[in-house]
Amino acid sequence: MGNETLNRRERLRAETAREIRTIALKLMGEGGPDAISLRAIAREMGMTAGAIYGYYATRDDLVTTLIGEVYTDLVDTVEAARDARPADDAAGRLLAWAEALRTWALANPQGFRLIYGDAVPGYRPPEGGPGALARGRACDGLVGLIADAWPHARAAHRHDRHQWSDFGEELGARVRAEHPGLPPAAIALALRAWGRMHGLLALELYGHLSPVAADPGALYRDEMLDLAGSLGLEPPAA
């Protein structure tokens, strides 16, 4: 029973921590990453700002945790969209991933800013933690998409010049395990594909595209079709 009551305290504690995160995400959704203030969260919870320090050592710690959660949600979403396409439809899987990424970003612009902008001034994605994990999954997913296209793409891209040491150790290890025979050049291609998705999206979400382009979505779609084409993937009829 002592165990049970101890669990009870721990349960309450975990619940409070979750409430903090939930309210923080709500505030972020309403006012952007800067609206995540300990005082505002505490106000919303009927608490004092200092009380939060019992759950997170610092505001940045809280934000780091949130980044991990939001990033994980994003990756879950794009992976699900990819997996809704048959495994042999490499083009469809790539385009689904890309389209889901944009859809998610437009639905959660503040989340996108939280992940890819600097929520914390001078913030750098820490080595470990859930953020790094989600980024790893994102990279894995992109490499997977490229791996599926590699039979078609390998001819068009020279795969000398790249070595495993050019890339993150963990990522390289995972890729070698998951895709035996895939050369390191495929990782380079995957990261470049990431850049192509990220570029137009970041420009759009930060308001740099709206003054010059009426339909950023069409631009993005064109770009992704071009990307698929450059990978040797001919999109199916749809």
Added chain:
Amino acid sequence: MGNETLNRRERLRAETAREIRTIALKLMGEGGPDAISLRAIAREMGMTAGAIYGYYATRDDLVTTLIGEVYTDLVDTVEAARDARPADDAAGRLLAWAEALRTWALANPQGFRLIYGDAVPGYRPPEGGPGALARGRACDGLVGLIADAWPHARAAHRHDRHQWSDFGEELGARVRAEHPGLPPAAIALALRAWGRMHGLLALELYGHLSPVAADPGALYRDEMLDLAGSLGLEPPAA
């Protein structure tokens, strides 16, 4: 003489305004956009924070002005790099622009964040102002690069499906004046090229690439060569 003394006051005023901007840029270079605080600027100038309100109505106003200045500096730089190449070397001019963009961004990471991140929470590039002007020049430059490549690129890109109304009115007008005969599809291509430059750069500067790529510069260079190739431009011997 009345005129001269009046000029003198105005000169002092302009000088103070410039000092404010200079110190603000210095602080930004040291501590990022968030380090631009009126109090810190005033402290550095031996003034009171309130005094700055005689020069800029609000902190955001000051930051907006700075964005314009920094953006203009960036565009000056990339234009100069482009124009250092002969007019008939379309590939070289494109690559020089892209390389200068990255070099500038790495030398002024905080400036890049100021322009393309959100310095002001929820900040949106205003319609008028020097920021819009610099962005216009950037777009013009990109369209110019595409225009030079258009004879080689037009075959590979379908140029139906895009209309002038898909793009900003001012941009469209300028393009039609500057490049008669160029179809609106070229603007789409230019904006997509912008995205390809911006994507890898933003990922790198916000620290998302460093955990997975040892040499983001090589990645960027590959990407730009691929871009040039997709435009039908074969880079010269170099």
Added chain:
DNA sequence: TGCATTCACTACACGCCGTTCAGTTTGTGT
């Protein structure tokens, strides 16, 4: 059951921030 400990939380303080405003200084124009 009684008591000591632990935990969550409050209250307050410190120093930072943007912004406003009444008052003071300073330099100009007549």
Added chain:
DNA sequence: ACACAAACTGAACGGCGTGTAGTGAATGCA
């Protein structure tokens, strides 16, 4: 010399992150 306008100060307001001392209740042990 005087009046005036501009430049600037100093203090204040509210908000922020962050510590710290204290309080009260729940917990674990005798």
